[in-house]
Amino acid sequence: MKKDWLFLMESMLFKHRLLIWGLVAAVVLTLPFWGLSLFVMRTIIMIGVFAMLALGLNLLTGYTSQVSLGHAGFFAIGAYTSAVLMMRFDVHFLVGMLAGAALAGLFGLVLGIPTLRLSGSYLTIVTMGFGEIIRLIIMTWTPVTNGTLGLMSIPRPRFFGTELNLNNHGFYYLMVALVFLVALFCHHLLNSKVGRSFRAIGEDEVAASMMGLQTTELKVLAFVLSAFITGVAGVFYAPLMGFIDHNTFTFDVSILILSIVIVGGMGTLRGMFLGSAILIVFPEMSRFLMDWRFVVYGLLLILMMRFRPNGLLGWQSRLPYPIRGKKKEVKGHGISKRQRSF
Amino acid sequence: MAYLSVKEVSKSFGGLTAVGGVSFEVEKGQVVSIIGPNGAGKTTIFNLLTGVYEIDSGTVTFDGKPIHNKPVQDIVGAGIARTFQNIRLFPKMRVLENVLVGMDRKMGYGLLSSVFRTPKFKKAEQEFTQRAIEILGSIGLGDEIHNYAENLPYGAKRKLEIARAMATGAKILLLDEPAAGMNPQESVELMDFISSLKNQGYTLILIEHDMSVVMKISDKIYVIDHGVKIAEGKPAEIANNEAVIRAYLGGSAKDVKSQ
Ligand SMILES: Nc1ncnc2c1ncn2[C@@H]1O[C@H](COP(=O)(O)OP(=O)(O)OP(=O)(O)O)[C@@H](O)[C@H]1O
Ligand SMILES: [Mg+2]
Numbered sequence: 249m250k251k252d253w254l255f256l257m258e259s260m261l262f263k264h265r266l267l268i269w270g271l272v273a274a275v276v277l278t279l280p281f282w283g284l285s286l287f288v289m290r291t292i293i294m295i296g297v298f299a300m301l302a303l304g305l306n307l308l309t310g311y312t313s314q315v316s317l318g319h320a321g322f323f324a325i326g327a328y329t330s331a332v333l334m335m336r337f338d339v340h341f342l343v344g345m346l347a348g349a350a351l352a353g354l355f356g357l358v359l360g361i362p363t364l365r366l367s368g369s370y371l372t373i374v375t376m377g378f379g380e381i382i383r384l385i386i387m388t389w390t391p392v393t394n395g396t397l398g399l400m401s402i403p404r405p406r407f408f409g410t411e412l413n414l415n416n417h418g419f420y421y422l423m424v425a426l427v428f429l430v431a432l433f434c435h436h437l438l439n440s441k442v443g444r445s446f447r448a449i450g451e452d453e454v455a456a457s458m459m460g461l462q463t464t465e466l467k468v469l470a471f472v473l474s475a476f477i478t479g480v481a482g483v484f485y486a487p488l489m490g491f492i493d494h495n496t497f498t499f500d501v502s503i504l505i506l507s508i509v510i511v512g513g514m515g516t517l518r519g520m521f522l523g524s525a526i527l528i529v530f531p532e533m534s535r536f537l538m539d540w541r542f543v544v545y546g547l548l549l550i551l552m553m554r555f556r557p558n559g560l561l562g563w564q565s566r567l568p569y570p571i572r573g574k575k576k577e578v579k580g581h582g583i584s585k586r587q588r589s590f
Numbered sequence: 591m592a593y594l595s596v597k598e599v600s601k602s603f604g605g606l607t608a609v610g611g612v613s614f615e616v617e618k619g620q621v622v623s624i625i626g627p628n629g630a631g632k633t634t635i636f637n638l639l640t641g642v643y644e645i646d647s648g649t650v651t652f653d654g655k656p657i658h659n660k661p662v663q664d665i666v667g668a669g670i671a672r673t674f675q676n677i678r679l680f681p682k683m684r685v686l687e688n689v690l691v692g693m694d695r696k697m698g699y700g701l702l703s704s705v706f707r708t709p710k711f712k713k714a715e716q717e718f719t720q721r722a723i724e725i726l727g728s729i730g731l732g733d734e735i736h737n738y739a740e741n742l743p744y745g746a747k748r749k750l751e752i753a754r755a756m757a758t759g760a761k762i763l764l765l766d767e768p769a770a771g772m773n774p775q776e777s778v779e780l781m782d783f784i785s786s787l788k789n790q791g792y793t794l795i796l797i798e799h800d801m802s803v804v805m806k807i808s809d810k811i812y813v814i815d816h817g818v819k820i821a822e823g824k825p826a827e828i829a830n831n832e833a834v835i836r837a838y839l840g841g842s843a844k845d846v847k848s849q
Contacts, residue, residue, distance in 0.1 A: 433705055436704055436705050436706075436707055437701075437704055437705055440699075440703075440704030440705075440711065440715075441690070441694050441697050441699070441704065441714075441715075442701060442704050443704075444683070444687055444690055444691050444694065445691060445694050447680065447682070447683055447687075448680045448683065448691045451680040451681060451682060451683065452678050452679075452680060454642070454678065455674070455678040455679070455680065456680075456691070457662045457663060458640065458642075458662060458666065458671070458672060459666065459671075459691050459692045459694060459695075459754065459757075459758055460663050460666035460667055460692075460694065460695040460758055461663070461691070461694055461695070462663055469701070564682065564738055568736045569684050569686050569687070569735065569736050571686075571719055571723075572712060572715045572716040572719055
């Protein structure tokens with residue numbers, strides 16, 4: 249096989265993976281003590297939230313190729329459910345999280361089942377409608393959601409009598425824990441028969457059904473899991489903001505999540521982190537561009553589509569498929585470079 | 591009763607009768623070929639057998655049980671798998687993963703086992719990966735297991751489709767023009783492989799245009815034209831059948847024999 253630079257890079261990363269993961273862990277865990285400003289820490293937490301959202305949408309769009317533009321709806325369901333429960337019934341944050349994520353998952357089921365007969369743009373349009381319906385419900389169901397006034401002073405999570413906030417970096421560590429769990433969940437799921445069947449369905453649904461896959465159930469499952477993860481992100485987001493209303497969960501949010509998935513690299517986990525970092529930081533960094541921001545933004549997306557249609561980190565691994573029960577080693581193998589261009 | 595028995599199946603698309611009351615039987619362990627000119631309805635028969643289309647009338651019985659108009663997954667579960675005339679692999683997945691998808695149904699662990707990486711998950715993955723490697727080795731793709739399906743040359747893609755069908759645990763394999771696009775050398779190798787499948791106990795139904803291939807490996811041949819069966823018999827009988835020669839080859843008996 250051709251030993252191109254990608255193979256060399258991947259082998260290097262693989263060889264030193266323990267060192268690299270160790271470094272990443274060290275940086276992530278000590279970050280609050282580096283003297284970064286609260287604004288920077290807050291931005292980093294936002295990157296984590298949107299990485300989680302992208303990981304959730306990626307399950308659906310990156311793997312089963314079902315494009316959703318309504319994920320702001322699941323995000324809102326998670327956020328509102330836990331916020332209302334915490335405010336009205338004084339439940340613990342973790343209880344709120346379970347309820348919020350479960351309800352988002354349930355809505356994933358409700359949306360997933362009727363939309364199964366739809367594919368492509370039709371499905372996407374229905375998900376868009378879903379996002380808007382959730383917003384309408386938020387605006388009109390005043391007794392519960394407080395209508396257009398939104399929910400204020402959402403209580404912060406408490407663990408062992410300590411309130412988590414930005415100053416004591418509780419929010420940061422909670423974000424790290426959640427992102428870690430969500431990423432691990434996705435990693436395990438996708439490197440199993442479930443992930444393989446998701447990808448098979450995304451690539452060729454008819455062929456997948458001919459392999460005996462229960463394509464219908466699997467597509468709904470992808471919807472539910474995706475909604476669940478998005479709900480988790482919403483549950484965390486509500487107390488982070490302290491205030492949520494119908495404008496927190498607009499169509500723009502759905503677009504942003506999808507953009508992160510595309511820019512980072514559909515069907516990869518690594519891409520969700522880079523994509524989130526870029527699309528969260530860019531608007532902050534480019535305030536001086538004022539109204540031109542969106543022109544630049546659009547231009548960047550077009551350039552991406554032209555030069556890296558698979559996303560920034562969307563390459564196919566050149567390392568051998570990890571075969572279980574075999575000693576791990578990297579050596580040349582039969583991946584040819586035909587049809588690949590970078 | 592025959593292992594697979596197809597009785598009077600019909601299928602129309604709008605006004606066009608693609609298959610009009612075709613019957614045939616396949617015995618266990620046989621290689622049966624379906625031949626006929628372009629547009630005769632051969633692929634449509636495969637689509638009816640595998641549940642891609644519902645049949646308008648008729649019955650399909652496999653191993654004593656009716657299987658017509660069942661969901662495709664149930665038919666695969668019963669033991670019938672196929673390849674596609676226009677290759678339909680999972681192009682961005684590895685060769686090995688393509689085969690593992692075929693084994694999905696049999697892996698027998700669930701969502702929670704996947705997420706928590708239980709011993710059950712590890713054991714199943716390990717076992718089935720080995721089995722997949724064996725299948726790929728047997729069809730001559732042993733060196734390509736790590737490659738991506740889209741990178742394979744044409745002939746290897748066709749082989750991978752067969753490997754994937756075998757992986758489902760099927761007892762009958764329906765191969766739709768498996769030698770199409772292969773060079774003569776590859777095509778000979780493929781035929782040897784198909785013969786070896788027969789020896790392994792598989793039952794095969796083959797759609798193939800290459801007459802030399804069909805004549806050599808078939809136990810029985812059915813000839814379809816315009817959606818109806820016009821002849822059936824052993825290879826030697828078909829080669830001498832005037833109706834076949836007229837319909838299928840549009841030439842004289844000499845042309846067929848000289849093949
Ligand atoms: N889904 C469909 N909708 C409409 N017509 C169809 C459909 N599938 C097949 N047909 C028609 O049915 C007829 C039989 O097609 P089929 O693909 O079964 O032929 P075939 O014998 O496999 O031909 P070939 O040797 O070219 O593969 C053709 O006229 C084709 O156009
Ligand atoms: Mg055909």
